[in-house]
Amino acid sequence: MSTNACIVGIGDTRYVRGEGSGVSQLALQLQAAVRAIDDAGLEARQIDGIMPFPNLGTAEEFAANLGCENLRFAATINMGGAAPVASLQAAGAAVASGAASYVLLPAGWNGYSGRRAAETVQEQTTSIPGGAIARDFYLPYGLTAPPQWYALMARRHMHEFGTSAEQLGAIAMAMRKHAQLNDNAVMHGKEMTLEQYLGSPMITDPYRLFDCCLETDGAAAVVVTSAERARDLKGKPVSILGVAAGQPYPADEITNRKDIFVTGLTIAAPEAFRKAGVTPADIDFAEIYDCFTFEVLQQLEETGFCERGEGGAFVEGGRIELGGELPVNTHGGLLSEAHVLGMNHLVEAVRQLRGEAGKRQVTGAKLGVVTGWGDFGDGSIAVLGQ
């Protein structure tokens, strides 16, 4: 019997644009949290560990609203979008050491009806690692926002390896295709052709509009506990077989890396596979943090699903679509389901491994990978299994 920590509860809200969620960022996350706790078959008072997403709430306010009167473990991993998967590692350590019994990981925001990404860039100069560096050396030249940071890597990759716009488009289209099988995906009912992709306005070369993640309202949450406690709960636990996080070097400055494609995931992936005792070839599906299309390609390479420079060819020909060799972002991802900070990727992976993914179920899914990507290339990865 596995001794790994497990995900025993998942919860999410409706993912919307348009009128928006109609509730506060905190209330939205609490909705997801309540569902995750209920899904686990727990009472809120049993949750004694909370790991909020960076800058989206405090453990204290989650605990006070939910009635977690025995809170013992509160921590946030400051890795931006890499935080949810990296938090699995800390939550697993907490339940293994006895620091906590049941740890809640919530994330969510009103990314559409609330403050939009384009309005938060000034604030980010102080909220990201390397904020002073960005302020003093990037912002004066107009490098002000995440798509622009990462576009520098994408352009260099295109130069070195011949990666094409059509290959980035194959990623966007795969996510969009998967969203057609997901009623909660914001892009459900909105199919996309390559012509529509290529015709979408350029945001920051080489990223077109449809290379960029959505701005949406929504929240998701998971609950982690030990394998021993998981056995006493009602549901079928999903095991965290291997999880690791890493940072690029230097993590606070994006231009002076000896190898610009080495990110946190490059360091974390071999560690996660080693712990899990499996290889990329064993994986049935992958939920890859898709803030932008190129980051999917890059993470497929750095995770070891293909060699460096081969990502462009790897994503073509339906290989990353359902029915392909490695279905990627079976829910539609941040690109076509919703931007729920990657917590929606964890929720989807659990659904796949429980066999509860409905029309988009990966046949015989036994092993899945979830990655996170944040800030200037922080990375995290979890190998999850039944």
Next chain:
Amino acid sequence: MGDTQYTKPLPALVGLTKDFYGFCKQGELRFQRCDDCNAWRHVPRELCAECGSWSWQWQKSTGKGAVFTWTVAERPLHPGFKDAAPYAPVVVEMEEGVRLLSELGDCTPDQLEIGMAVEVYFDAVTDEVTLPKFRRAG
């Protein structure tokens, strides 16, 4: 010289950053160089990450380099660049090996090429701040 209408964000002139931009104001591009292992570094750091030495000098760059990568911002994502698009942040790899983010003053975005040889010039954007920028070399 200084343009009172300048609306783009400016560096905070404190600490080592103040020194870096102070040299630019004097028409010099200087980077830190380790006294012990001779490694150049940018952005400014307190000690040498290569060898651990705290001993360093601001040494003058040749000012020459090549375009390493770039993006073309078609849709500004900062109010200070509202009217600037399209514009292109460019990473220049200097002869010394360090890279810095800047822009090319004599190129339109469609003329950019990775590997293009460039040299520094200095743009006094305000009375206080002079930014190093680049143009095509000889």
